[in-house]
Structures are given as structure tokens and as C-alpha cells.
Amino acid sequence: DAGVIQSPRHEVTEMGQEVTLRCKPISGHNSLFWYRQTMMRGLELLIYFNNNVPIDDSGMPEDRFSAKMPNASFSTLKIQPSEPRDSAVYFCASSISRGSYEQYFGPGTRLTVT
Amino acid sequence: DQQVKQNSPSLSVQEGRISILNCDYTNSMFDYFLWYKKYPAEGPTFLISISSIKDKNEDGRFTVFLNKSAKHLSLHIVPSQPGDSAVYFCAASARLTGGGNKLTFGTGTQLKVEL
Numbered sequence: 001d002a003g004v005i006q007s008p009r010h011e012v013t014e015m016g017q018e019v020t021l022r023c024k025p026i027s028g029h030n031s032l033f034w035y036r037q038t039m040m041r042g043l044e045l046l047i048y049f050n051n052n053v054p055i056d057d058s059g060m061p062e063d064r065f066s067a068k069m070p071n072a073s074f075s076t077l078k079i080q081p082s083e084p085r086d087s088a089v090y091f092c093a094s095s096i097s098r099g100s101y102e103q104y105f106g107p108g109t110r111l112t113v114t
Numbered sequence: 115d116q117q118v119k120q121n122s123p124s125l126s127v128q129e130g131r132i133s134i135l136n137c138d139y140t141n142s143m144f145d146y147f148l149w150y151k152k153y154p155a156e157g158p159t160f161l162i163s164i165s166s167i168k169d170k171n172e173d174g175r176f177t178v179f180l181n182k183s184a185k186h187l188s189l190h191i192v193p194s195q196p197g198d199s200a201v202y203f204c205a206a207s208a209r210l211t212g213g214g215n216k217l218t219f220g221t222g223t224q225l226k227v228e229l
Binding site: 004033035040041042043044045048056091093095097101102103104105106107108 | 146148150155156157158159160163203207215216217218219220221222
């Protein structure tokens, strides 16, 4: 049974370039979360979708960040333009919104902006 | 404003001994608490959880204790094994009006179990 799938696993880009991170949640899960992990702040929630609709984007750092979920099996997180301080590991997680607190995480995308 | 705090960034324990990882929270609206374990180059994986109506939950070598009055929880691992070496994240949950739940994570504690 496939878990949460993220691509790419590693991304190295230059400052100013557009970066797109991709996520496929577990089939049947209707909640999707994007997190960013840094040493200083740990795991921060960036945005949360329920049934493909963004519910809480208060964690999105700036207008340079945007996320979409066009259907139940795919989501993207885009950074445009990217900056060195965006370097981090970005995780996608999914869960069943009713009756479950547990979230299942993907392997993450390590982003390096030079 | 860090609502979930793990004040010990690292912990070193000898194999066979007890590991105790601590977590404090500030938001009284949190109603469920979880511990996740993370190995390098992998995503966090769920370990054990506890509802706010309980004060203890046990699963094999892992036990989580919740002290609501102190807004404190802890994870006990007995006996500790080298394979337990990982980063442990404490997370707290609050239901969202739009459906689902939001997890707020601590910054993690790196556990090293030495032979």
C-alpha cells in the first residue's frame, strides 16, 4: 500500500527561480497538509486542505508561496521567486478528517536555494 | 509563539535504560497529543498518542503520560534500544471548524541510545 508520495526528493536551485514541489496523498485521505522543517523552528504547518479546499493558510510565510490541490490525489507547493532562506525540508502529510488525529507523512523534499 | 515546546534538543541514554522525553504546551484547547519518530532522510512516523481525557497510554515499550494541570506530557521508552535513536517530535491537536484537525509540533528531541 503506497504511502504519501513526494517529488522531487531533492531540489537545488538558484535564488530567483521558481520551485514546484509535488505531493500525492494516500488514497481515501481527504485532508492534506504541507509542512516545512528547519532547525530553528522545527515542523511548521504551512497550509492545510480539506476535501481539496484550503482551510488554513496562515502558516504560508509570504506571497511568494502558493499551494493548490486541483483534485483529491495531487497537490503542489510553489515558491516564486525562491530565496536562500527558503532552504529547508518540505513535508506533505495526509489524513482522514473524520475520527482520526493521525497524519501520515511523505519522505520530504530537501530544498536548497543558492 | 511556540505553543508546543520540547526544551531538550538532545538526550543520550544507555541501551537497556529508560528514555524520558518531555513536552510542554500552552494552549488549553489542545485535546489530543501525539508522538512522532523521525529517522534521517525520512518523514515523521506516528508512534503513540493520548487523548486529553486520559493520563496514560501504553504500547509495548512506549508509554505516554499526560498531566493536564501542568500542561505537560512525557514519553517513556523502556528498555531503550539502539534502533530507538531518532528525533522525537511531540504534537498537539485542535479540531478545526472547517473540518479535520491541525497538529502543532514541537522542535524535536534527538535521542541517542548508546551501546
